[in-house]
Amino acid sequence: MHIVVCIKQVPDSAQIRVHPVTNTIMRQGVPAIVNPYDLFSLEEALRLKDKYGGHVTVISMGPPQAEGALKKCIAFGADAAILVTDRAFAGADTLATSFALASAIEQIEKDMKVDMVFAGKQTIDGDTAQVGPGIAKRLDMQLLTYVSKIDELDLAKGEIKVQRRAEGGVQVLQTRLPCLITMLEGTNEMRFATMENMFRAARYPVNFWNKDTAGIVDVSKIGLKGSPTLVSKVFAPKPNTKPAEIIDTEGHEPRDLALTLLSKLFTQHPKLRDSIVKQAA
Amino acid sequence: MAEKFDAIVVGAGPSGNAAAYTLAKAGMKVLQLERGEYPGSKNVQGAILYADALEKIIPDFRDDAPLERHIIEQRMWVLDDESYIGTHYRSDDFNKPPYNRYTIIRAQFDKWFSEKVQEAGAMLICETTVSDLLMDGKRVIGVQTDRLGGEIYADIVILADGVNSLLATKAGFHPEIEPKNVALAVKEIHFMPQETVEARFNVQGDAGVVIEMAGKITQGMMGTGFLYTNKESLTIGVGCMLSDLKKQKISPYQLLEQMKAHPSIAPILEGGEMKEYTAHLIPEGGYKAIPQVFGDGWMIVGDAAMFVNAMHREGSNLAMTSGCFAAETVIELADKQKPFTAKNLARYREKLDASFVIKDLKKYKNMPDVFHANSQFFTTYPEMLNQAAHKMLTVDGVDKKTKEKQIMANFKHRRSLFGLMGDALKLWRAFE
Ligand SMILES: Cc1cc2nc3c(=O)[nH]c(=O)nc-3n(C[C@H](O)[C@H](O)[C@H](O)COP(=O)(O)OP(=O)(O)OC[C@H]3O[C@@H](n4cnc5c(N)ncnc54)[C@H](O)[C@@H]3O)c2cc1C
Ligand SMILES: Cc1cc2nc3c(=O)[nH]c(=O)nc-3n(C[C@H](O)[C@H](O)[C@H](O)COP(=O)(O)OP(=O)(O)OC[C@H]3O[C@@H](n4cnc5c(N)ncnc54)[C@H](O)[C@@H]3O)c2cc1C
Numbered sequence: 001m002h003i004v005v006c007i008k009q010v011p012d013s014a015q016i017r018v019h020p021v022t023n024t025i026m027r028q029g030v031p032a033i034v035n036p037y038d039l040f041s042l043e044e045a046l047r048l049k050d051k052y053g054g055h056v057t058v059i060s061m062g063p064p065q066a067e068g069a070l071k072k073c074i075a076f077g078a079d080a081a082i083l084v085t086d087r088a089f090a091g092a093d094t095l096a097t098s099f100a101l102a103s104a105i106e107q108i109e110k111d112m113k114v115d116m117v118f119a120g121k122q123t124i125d126g127d128t129a130q131v132g133p134g135i136a137k138r139l140d141m142q143l144l145t146y147v148s149k150i151d152e153l154d155l156a157k158g159e160i161k162v163q164r165r166a167e168g169g170v171q172v173l174q175t176r177l178p179c180l181i182t183m184l185e186g187t188n189e190m191r192f193a194t195m196e197n198m199f200r201a202a203r204y205p206v207n208f209w210n211k212d213t214a215g216i217v218d219v220s221k222i223g224l225k226g227s228p229t230l231v232s233k234v235f236a237p238k239p240n241t242k243p244a245e246i247i248d249t250e251g252h253e254p255r256d257l258a259l260t261l262l263s264k265l266f267t268q269h270p271k272l273r274d275s276i277v278k279q280a281a
Numbered sequence: 282m283a284e285k286f287d288a289i290v291v292g293a294g295p296s297g298n299a300a301a302y303t304l305a306k307a308g309m310k311v312l313q314l315e316r317g318e319y320p321g322s323k324n325v326q327g328a329i330l331y332a333d334a335l336e337k338i339i340p341d342f343r344d345d346a347p348l349e350r351h352i353i354e355q356r357m358w359v360l361d362d363e364s365y366i367g368t369h370y371r372s373d374d375f376n377k378p379p380y381n382r383y384t385i386i387r388a389q390f391d392k393w394f395s396e397k398v399q400e401a402g403a404m405l406i407c408e409t410t411v412s413d414l415l416m417d418g419k420r421v422i423g424v425q426t427d428r429l430g431g432e433i434y435a436d437i438v439i440l441a442d443g444v445n446s447l448l449a450t451k452a453g454f455h456p457e458i459e460p461k462n463v464a465l466a467v468k469e470i471h472f473m474p475q476e477t478v479e480a481r482f483n484v485q486g487d488a489g490v491v492i493e494m495a496g497k498i499t500q501g502m503m504g505t506g507f508l509y510t511n512k513e514s515l516t517i518g519v520g521c522m523l524s525d526l527k528k529q530k531i532s533p534y535q536l537l538e539q540m541k542a543h544p545s546i547a548p549i550l551e552g553g554e555m556k557e558y559t560a561h562l563i564p565e566g567g568y569k570a571i572p573q574v575f576g577d578g579w580m581i582v583g584d585a586a587m588f589v590n591a592m593h594r595e596g597s598n599l600a601m602t603s604g605c606f607a608a609e610t611v612i613e614l615a616d617k618q619k620p621f622t623a624k625n626l627a628r629y630r631e632k633l634d635a636s637f638v639i640k641d642l643k644k645y646k647n648m649p650d651v652f653h654a655n656s657q658f659f660t661t662y663p664e665m666l667n668q669a670a671h672k673m674l675t676v677d678g679v680d681k682k683t684k685e686k687q688i689m690a691n692f693k694h695r696r697s698l699f700g701l702m703g704d705a706l707k708l709w710r711a712f713e
Contacts, residue, residue: 031319195428198406199284 001054001155002112003045004105005078006119006135007038009062009069013124034069037120039190040183044150045118046077047188052155055079057108061089061100067206075193075201082108086210091224094126098134099221104214105139115155117141117180136180144173145182286312288611289424289435290403291411291448293320295597296583297441298394299338299604305401307612312433313403314426316410321391328516329491329509330385334598338605339397343379347389349511350489351380354482358545360496361667365545376488384489384509384516386470414438414452414579421452421578437621438579439607444562446585454581455572460523461653462566464504464591467533468518471553475513481549482510493594496663498540502529503652503659506540507594508549515553517541520563522653533560565591568646574633575626580607588638592645599638606632647711655707661695
């Protein structure tokens, strides 16, 4: 069994600062991490490998520094890592990113048949949740998003059964391989790498692929040229500086206090009352 | 099969990086283990970088090291509650390259230093804590990490694990660090536009200013405060001996809050945005608290060995120099194919003794005791000095001779003649 896991290196949002003067995001000095959502997918892939045997390849498109994120995946137990990196990819939106990654996965497939692709549910920097589905569509794979549990995998029959979180409940879905899965966060916990794998990662030479190695011929589909999304403006929302109003509770009945609170709320949000009345009816 | 290296360095702070870099440059097979997510992720420093120590290891560090500002002016402030009295020393000489001291942001600096170490050929493994030393009798033969299959062997293990070296304590090389030998420091970084920093300190380009502070900001406890200029931020911090903080039941955070509100400090920070709050221990026991720093198969460098000159706020330079000495000792012995026995590693201590590291610590060896026993240096004196200055500078029709008499009377009233002479003697002896 061969699983490809897509990972993206992202700035650690917990440590990102907005420049207090210019209001732009200060990326400098912010440590880069593996997109946290991708780790749930990687761990799930590694668990399948532990159970059924097989090979896990991690792949990322990004700048040369993303090598660090891939090495981390090797430390967790991935077998091989490929970094698709080329100036021609700069400025890619989700359409161009999924095109480049799909093309690279087709190249990987030439060496070893791919049974499953895992991607994160979304990233913490772009947050679109589009790249995974984009790859699935391009590779004509079954798409299983928001997966909370893999119930069964029958490699002989080429079938998989999963639980998927949906609004109001859980769907149990069964489909054919190859498929693309995005895992829901919190569904598993990334393992603590062994010392042996830490050494393997420290010595592992990540494979660097450019657009040609990734099998891309049509350059109008990658990078800025292949990206119809336009970012017209980026800004930090103004902090809410309105001070909180403190209501004195001394010597008041709870009922009166609740009424005061409600009347204050309704004066500030006139539509709220109507909507509550409507819902109650 | 377990891995085996020529040398294992525990920790990727300045001391560990200096040791690993020097060893790797000499062609040795080096493994460096760091518990943080990346080098510098857990490190706290003011921070002043002293060029000399680093220059001896990486002569062209100025080309690409992340440096904030070079220091052209040093201020020493003695504060009471409303005022400060002090000295400012600014020299155009300090504004001519090669510069002697720089402010740095440790997280960035450590990362840069670590890249140099890896380029030199050492292997770095992060997010891995050394939990124990592997021993063969009294000889250290490797380390045990917190990971599955974590035994790693080496001919020599260099402990560069910082203040409160749990490893050395666990191995029985020295007892646990005492609260009277360690200071707890807190610091914050306040961001503001570069122009504001430059205007407030009257500097241009990459020049910067350092303010060292003592007095009532530590509320009678043994300690100091500092304020440094970075490119577009200011670092402010205060530290006190752990034993004092414990006794007075004051949190260092409260101290820092009060210090920031001081009328001479608040306007400097005005409008800045606080972005980082960190706390860290500083080993300040001085010469008398230095543990045994070498033995069969092991050496201790940097903060783990108490190499901090608290009087001059020097630490990272002692760390780098000791790391370098330890590495040189290993290289010399390896060249002569001699084993790393305690007897042979004694050369490390000889190198330290002959250098500023031990000489400076020795010079101030009584300082910690004097300050511990005489809190007046942090309370009464700052007040007396500030009051004296206030009196002399207020023009109110009283003649200067009378003012001098009043000042002297105040001194004697507050501290008695014997007290004053005794304090002078104590200080003189400690500095001698
Ligand atoms: C408003 C906005 C502006 C942007 N501006 C720019 C810009 O100017 N220049 C620029 O270069 N980029 C820009 N981007 C980034 C770029 O469009 C996206 O980062 C990229 O296409 C991936 O989209 P995403 O981060 O939303 O991933 P998602 O679709 O949320 O990711 C889902 C999963 O897909 C996989 N995945 C995503 N990206 C990669 C990757 N690169 N390699 C491997 N796997 C991956 C991961 O498994 C991930 O968990 C911008 C993004 C946004 C939202
Ligand atoms: C607030 C403050 C201000 C200071 N200002 C200055 C200044 O202006 N100038 C100056 O020169 N010095 C200053 N110092 C002192 C200076 O920071 C230290 O002397 C210096 O960092 C010591 O370097 P080191 O490598 O010995 O230890 P550290 O820098 O503490 O590095 C030790 C490293 O070892 C790692 N480690 C610890 N235990 C383990 C383990 N078991 N396994 C794996 N890794 C481990 C830690 O994560 C850490 O990265 C200041 C200190 C403080 C706290």
